[in-house]
Amino acid sequence: MKVLKFGGSSVANAGNILKVIEIIKERSEGEQLILVASAMGGVTNLLEKAGEQSKAGDEGYQITLNEIGERHFRAIRDIVPLKKQSPIIGDIKILLNELDDLCNGIFLLHELFPKTRDYLLGFGERLSSVIISAALNHNQITTELLDARDLIVTDESYGQAQVLFERTDKKISEKVKEIDSHIFVPGFVARSADGNDTTLGRGGSDYTAAILAAAVDASELEIWTDVDGVMTADPNLVETAMPLEKMSYEEIMELSHFGARVVFPPTLQPVMRKNIPLWIKNTFKPNIPGTLICRDGKQNGHAIKGLSHVNHTVLLTLTGAGMVGVTGIAARFFSTLSREKVNVIFITQASSEHSITAAINKQDLKRAKNSLIKEFENEMALSKIDALQVDENLSVIALVGDKMKSSIGLSGKAFNALGKNGINIRAIAQGSTERNISLVVSDRDITKVLNVLHETFFLSKYKKVHLFMVGVGNVGSALLEQIHEQFDYLKNEYALEIKVVGLANSRKMLFDEKSVDLNHWKTDLLEKGEVMSRMAFLQKMKEMNLRNSVFVDNTASVSIAGLYEEVLQQSISVVASNKIAASSQYENYKNLNNLAKARNVKYLYETNVGAGLPILKTIQGMMKSGDKIFSIQAVLSGSLNFIFNNFVEGTSFSDVVKLAIKEGYTEPDPRIDLSGQDVMRKILILGRECGIPLEFDTVENKSFMPGQLMKMESVSEFLEALPQYDPYFENIRKDAERRQTKLRYVAELDRGKAHVGLQNADASQPYYQLDGKDNIVLIFSKRYSEQPLVVKGAGAGAPVTASGVFADIISVVNQ
Numbered sequence: 001m002k003v004l005k006f007g008g009s010s011v012a013n014a015g016n017i018l019k020v021i022e023i024i025k026e027r028s029e030g031e032q033l034i035l036v037a038s039a040m041g042g043v044t045n046l047l048e049k050a051g052e053q054s055k056a057g058d059e060g061y062q063i064t065l066n067e068i069g070e071r072h073f074r075a076i077r078d079i080v081p082l083k084k085q086s087p088i089i090g091d092i093k094i095l096l097n098e099l100d101d102l103c104n105g106i107f108l109l110h111e112l113f114p115k116t117r118d119y120l121l122g123f124g125e126r127l128s129s130v131i132i133s134a135a136l137n138h139n140q141i142t143t144e145l146l147d148a149r150d151l152i153v154t155d156e157s158y159g160q161a162q163v164l165f166e167r168t169d170k171k172i173s174e175k176v177k178e179i180d181s182h183i184f185v186p187g188f189v190a191r192s193a194d195g196n197d198t199t200l201g202r203g204g205s206d207y208t209a210a211i212l213a214a215a216v217d218a219s220e221l222e223i224w225t226d227v228d229g230v231m232t233a234d235p236n237l238v239e240t241a242m243p244l245e246k247m248s249y250e251e252i253m254e255l256s257h258f259g260a261r262v263v264f265p266p267t268l269q270p271v272m273r274k275n276i277p278l279w280i281k282n283t284f285k286p287n288i289p290g291t292l293i294c295r296d297g298k299q300n301g302h303a304i305k306g307l308s309h310v311n312h313t314v315l316l317t318l319t320g321a322g323m324v325g326v327t328g329i330a331a332r333f334f335s336t337l338s339r340e341k342v343n344v345i346f347i348t349q350a351s352s353e354h355s356i357t358a359a360i361n362k363q364d365l366k367r368a369k370n371s372l373i374k375e376f377e378n379e380m381a382l383s384k385i386d387a388l389q390v391d392e393n394l395s396v397i398a399l400v401g402d403k404m405k406s407s408i409g410l411s412g413k414a415f416n417a418l419g420k421n422g423i424n425i426r427a428i429a430q431g432s433t434e435r436n437i438s439l440v441v442s443d444r445d446i447t448k449v450l451n452v453l454h455e456t457f458f459l460s461k462y463k464k465v466h467l468f469m470v471g472v473g474n475v476g477s478a479l480l481e482q483i484h485e486q487f488d489y490l491k492n493e494y495a496l497e498i499k500v501v502g503l504a505n506s507r508k509m510l511f512d513e514k515s516v517d518l519n520h521w522k523t524d525l526l527e528k529g530e531v532m533s534r535m536a537f538l539q540k541m542k543e544m545n546l547r548n549s550v551f552v553d554n555t556a557s558v559s560i561a562g563l564y565e566e567v568l569q570q571s572i573s574v575v576a577s578n579k580i581a582a583s584s585q586y587e588n589y590k591n592l593n594n595l596a597k598a599r600n601v602k603y604l605y606e607t608n609v610g611a612g613l614p615i616l617k618t619i620q621g622m623m624k625s626g627d628k629i630f631s632i633q634a635v636l637s638g639s640l641n642f643i644f645n646n647f648v649e650g651t652s653f654s655d656v657v658k659l660a661i662k663e664g665y666t667e668p669d670p671r672i673d674l675s676g677q678d679v680m681r682k683i684l685i686l687g688r689e690c691g692i693p694l695e696f697d698t699v700e701n702k703s704f705m706p707g708q709l710m711k712m713e714s715v716s717e718f719l720e721a722l723p724q725y726d727p728y729f730e731n732i733r734k735d736a737e738r739r740q741t742k743l744r745y746v747a748e749l750d751r752g753k754a755h756v757g758l759q760n761a762d763a764s765q766p767y768y769q770l771d772g773k774d775n776i777v778l779i780f781s782k783r784y785s786e787q788p789l790v791v792k793g794a795g796a797g798a799p800v801t802a803s804g805v806f807a808d809i810i811s812v813v814n815q
């Protein structure tokens with residue numbers, strides 16, 4: 001014999017009920033079935049609503065009751081042929097009249113006692129069972145409808161009555177023996193030994209099915225619902241949640257205790273006692289296997305099977321010096337809560353015995369608090385125990401898996417991943433079975449925490465990276481293009497899903513949690529964007545509170561660089577091609593780097609020197625591995641190198657500068673390159689990475705640009721005046737040509753000092769052969785003392801800079 005239970009959404013309307021009938025039809029031949037169903041989806045909530053309205057004297061309860069009636073009549077009309085409808089409609093009407101009388105009574109008395117409430121809520125299953133069993137019979141599946149209240153005996157703990165198993169089992173097995181056909185039993189409802197209607201608790205139809213399955217020693221229990229099985233996390237919050245093939249009773253017990261609604265927790269006890277395999281299956285996809293829950297729930301794979309959570313919880317903490325070594329405090333604490341029927345979700349006690357903490361549901365707070373204050377009144381008056389501490393708006397998250405006990409370092413891994421995402425963990429507990437680690441975090445962080453953990457323990461197929469990008473000029477646009485092009489490759493090969501969730505230029509900003517559409521970001525930014533404000537951008541990043549967030553700065557703006565500190569404070573990594581912060585005052589540079597370390601996030605600016613060339617990484621690697629850098633010689637300006645390489649006989653300096661601008665090799669203001677300022681910043685950053693606390697104004701610069709020219713107000717005035725100075729530049733060029741040298745703007749770091757300036761490089765020098773916009777860096781160190789370590793390659797241009805930024809982004813998440 002098998003027991004099949006169908007949940008609220010599976011029987012929510014005629015269409016769904018017909019799907020249920022198909023499923024039953026397939027299983028009904030050759031084997032007796034016991035069928036259990038919930039109320040039609042949403043009806044129990046409507047009954048609650050009607051009860052509250054009646055109690056409050058609100059006549060609107062009539063409308064709510066009409067809505068309930070209409071849903072059932074509609075289902076009958078849609079399922080049962082017209083000629084056969086009237087007896088069923090009659091049965092439904094009798095129930096609706098009883099319900100109407102009940103609500104009228106509540107309305108008149110302004111009173112809704114727990115006992116009445118149970119009676120009221122039970123109508124949902126009583127109504128649905130009439131319709132579904134009739135529908136079965138009309139589909140040639142002969143079924144006898146039994147009243148669950150005659151079978152399941154409980155105590156009178158209204159709201160969630162306790163089953164008296166001995167009497168219940170006996171009643172069920174005796175009744176079932178009398179029947180040859182299939183049997184239909186409404187879920188959720190029961191009756192006390194004294195004859196009062198009770199319920200098994202919200203979601204309790206699962207339990208009804210398990211009670212029946214255990215009483216008849218069923219070969220299997222199937223719970224049919226609206227998801228593909230037990231998922232690795234709540235699919236409403238974790239998009240990448242996946243169904244589990246198999247799990248143990250203990251695992252599902254932990255998951256459901258910690259909020260995974262898919263199975264009502266008490267359901268497990270009867271099936272476990274009788275060792276009955278339990279299947280969770282999807283009514284809407286009957287052909288996929290679903291999840292099998294059984295004694296040996298082994299599934300190859302990860303130590304953590306799934307995550308679950310309970311939100312809107314409260315932490316209650318009792319502390320006090322007078323608790324140390326005093327026996328019985330914990331016992332009194334928990335027995336008080338138990339007496340008040342407060343469900344304790346989570347417990348921790350400091351090993352000093354100085355404090356006990358319990359997490360409870362918010363709705364139990366008032367009862368719990370009052371009773372605990374009363375219980376410890378004397379101790380509190382004598383200051384042996386401090387006042388009860390209450391922390392609200394929290395969630396408890398559980399990581400669950402049988403294999404957790406044999407895996408080392410899981411909690412470390414979880415805390416590390418959460419720390420990197422700026423999550424504050426309020427309390428931690430590990431179950432003594434080592435099958436569960438639970439964490440308490442703020443309600444506000446719940447989606448982020450679940451997703452971070454889901455990704456960390458490889459329960460997700462992809463790791464999502466959320467980018468907030470400011471600056472869509474040459475580098476920014478090239479980066480967006482590369483991200484767009486690489487999207488599938490990164491997803492398939494590296495399981496990374498890169499989403500641009502915030503995008504801004506100096507005028508507009510645009511946000512989309514699902515990702516800005518990179519096919520037409522330009523028009524979207526222009527047309528749908530809000531007015532850009534730095535503070536609003538920052539605020540929005542905070543509010544979106546997304547995991548693996550990276551702030552990407554491709555501007556040359558001082559004010560955007562000024563945001564990094566706040567961004568890092570939010571535990572959001574920063575990747576910048578903007579050099580301003582790294583070349584600002586040493587204290588700021590150091591502070592940002594320290595802050596990133598303290599927050600366990602990254603501040604990366606590889607492209608500040610040599611665009612996409614791995615220069616900073618190389619120096620950092622050498623330093624970390626204990627090398628000592630003595631000196632650096634470098635050509636660091638791709639723009640100046642491009643200019644000098646193209647400044648040949650027959651050209652003019654001003655034309656070559658304009659060409660460099662056109663090709664996108666210069667800073668937005670080309671004077672920053674021409675003055676050597678850009679090179680100064682770069683050697684400054686290199687020096688700092690070598691551990692020298694350099695300041696910008698200590699970098700010596702022998703500029704070759706005429707002073708008058710550099711004093712121009714704007715870029716356009718400067719470019720207009722530039723041709724007048726062509727003869728001056730031509731002289732410099734001719735001089736170099738005569739000496740058979742090449743003009744190179746060289747930066748040097750030596751004995752703690754940095755200087756930059758124009759040099760004539762002869763053929764023997766490594767800078768001599770340096771094509772186009774290339775950069776070269778020669779590093780002399782303890783390990784590279786005879787021959788320097790050389791990094792050489794294209795050092796300017798939007799595509800290479802963007803690819804360097806891209807590489808930084810990837811290394812933020814792939815650390």
Ligand code: ADP
Nearest residue numbers: 007008009225227229230231233234260261262
């Ligand atoms: P039914 O009405 O069929 O009893 P429920 O709504 O009680 O269905 O339970 C199924 C729902 O549980 C799913 O639709 C899903 O939203 C939620 N849920 C929460 N956590 C999980 C999980 N880990 N696996 C599957 N479903 C989950």
Ligand code: ASP
Nearest residue numbers: 038039044202203204205
């Ligand atoms: N109808 C009840 C509820 O909504 C019981 C159930 O569906 O399992 O809580």
Ligand code: MG
Nearest residue numbers: 007203261262
């Ligand atoms: Mg349910």
